[in-house]
Amino acid sequence: MNRPQPWSGTADGSLIRHAATQAAADPDRPLFSHVRFGPGGEEARSRLTRAQTIESARSLGGRLAMVADPGERVAILAPEGLDYVIGFIGAMYAGCIAVPLFAPTSLSSNERLGAALRDCEPTVWLVLRKDVRDAAELLSDGTLPPPREIVPIDGDYARWGEGFEGRHCDLAYLQYTSGSTRSPRGVMVSHANVIANVRQLVEAFGATEDGTCVGWLPLHHDMGLVLTVCVPLVTGLSSEFMDPVSFLKRPARWLSLLSRPGPVYTAAPNFAYDLLLRRVQPEETHVDLSRVKVFLNGSERVRAETLRRFTKAFAPHGVTPEVLRPSYGLAEATVFAATTETGGHPTARDFSREALEKGVAQPASEDTVSLVSCGRPIGQQVRIVDPDTREPLVPGNVGEIWLRGPNIAQGYWARAEESAETFGAVLDGVPGWLRTGDLGFEYDGDVFVSGRLKDLIIVDGRNHYPDDIEATIRETAPDLRPDRMAAFEVTRDGRTGVVVVAERTGRAPSAERDIRALEARVRAAVSERHGTTLLAFDVVRPGTLNVTSSGKVARGACRRAYLAGHIAPEADR
Missing domain, CATH: 3.40.50.12780 (ANL, N-terminal domain)
Structure with missing residues (x-):
């Protein structure tokens, strides 16, 4: 052959x-x-x-x-x-x-x-x-x-x-x-956008003609549509998929589809890998994952701890560090923007929390934030830009991520003014740059994503990233649902601060004294690590928080619901 x-x-x-x-x-x-x-x-x-x-x-x-x-x-x-x-x-x-x-x-x-x-x-x-x-x-x-x-x-x-x-x-x-x-x-x-982005993806994956794209993501979601339908249409690679509900009910089903002959390429948000780790016992699972060439991890913040635990848990089944591919993308770029290089290992670095709050990426060993590199763009350009002055920033400074390439979409349907603002930015006299609305920086040539511009919380002149605060709470309160919490900025009685709402697990509500003890631990951890005091911390029942079509918590929608009184602690209902 x-x-x-x-x-x-x-x-x-x-x-x-x-x-x-x-x-x-x-x-x-x-x-x-x-x-x-x-x-x-x-x-x-x-x-x-x-x-x-x-x-x-x-x-x-x-x-x-x-x-x-x-x-x-x-x-x-x-x-x-x-x-x-x-x-x-x-x-x-x-x-x-x-x-x-x-x-x-x-x-x-x-x-x-x-x-x-x-x-x-x-x-x-x-x-x-x-x-x-x-x-x-x-x-x-x-x-x-x-x-x-x-x-x-x-x-x-x-x-x-x-x-x-x-x-x-x-x-x-x-x-x-x-x-x-x-x-x-x-x-x-x-x-033309789709075909260009598919070319970028297969180059990044090192995909071969006998490969299979395996997925469970919704077909109306950009990552699910491109991986499951568009890549096969353009390249002829095979596609094998199941529906999202089947995966969520029994995550091991995804692994069973991946255990097949020939090269395999798959993708999912970070929460899916965490779900596998929570719901699947690797030592009791009989699957061969050695043919999986790419486990793309994107659509939301990639967590270094998830990569480490996933590699360790499934190494006996053939998973190696180089097949884990932290990536960055968005629908406005068709889907794919950057990923780690073929054959490389995911890179996680520890940066000073205090420096990041001031907009600078500075490696450190104490009081740090661990961020995972999303690699480098393939077939497109990326620049980090000051969102206010629209001037490019030198590597190491946090700004808005701008993209330019043949995969950048044509704009928003029936929204000419917003399309011009988002897709028609000019940089160094060159038009056609996409303003992603994502915050990040370049370090050693790699792209690191630190948050969303609209989600950024500014308290007393310091920048706080919701992902970072939520990560602190996950470590402090493991009984809360790790993928169902939202931190956002609220102004109350003339004071601006951080509010966090988090869903409990499916177990029965804890006693009031336990909720108070949990709140005390969370408030102390946020104060110590982030130097700010929570305006409110509310534990709510499962299914309360607004989520996007891909299962991510929609912080903006949660904030609006909270301010409208539609989100309240379970004890208040």
């Missing part, structure tokens, strides 16, 4: 053209595989070859072309599975702009879905046949713009595909942001 070669596709054309080229070259090769799990283990596995994918997408595209013009939006409102994938590709085949969302239950329980539909006003809703009536009922109260038609993804459209060659629109899809700080916005991602 010949040694697999790195993918070397070009960055021209469209996603459909790349997929059709792959199908013509090897039509019977599996492309997408969806795994469903039942109580006893794997329940069902459905597959699509390259040829089947193109044939199904072409047929659906032909049907959509009868009701939607090129450039009109097609919302995908379906559960995870192969039908969702076909809906996404079929919309692009029709020359429409795909809008990956999720299956609706009720709009009253999901404001984000309603906001996205009102924002982009899709011409067509794609749903499963069994959900057509339920989808139609969502229109009954008149709060949503009605689509021209609700089309079942899983209908029989073979005759519509006959002779249909497809249509083109420069925009491939709208990626709705998680809305962690504001209402969701539709990031306009072009075919």
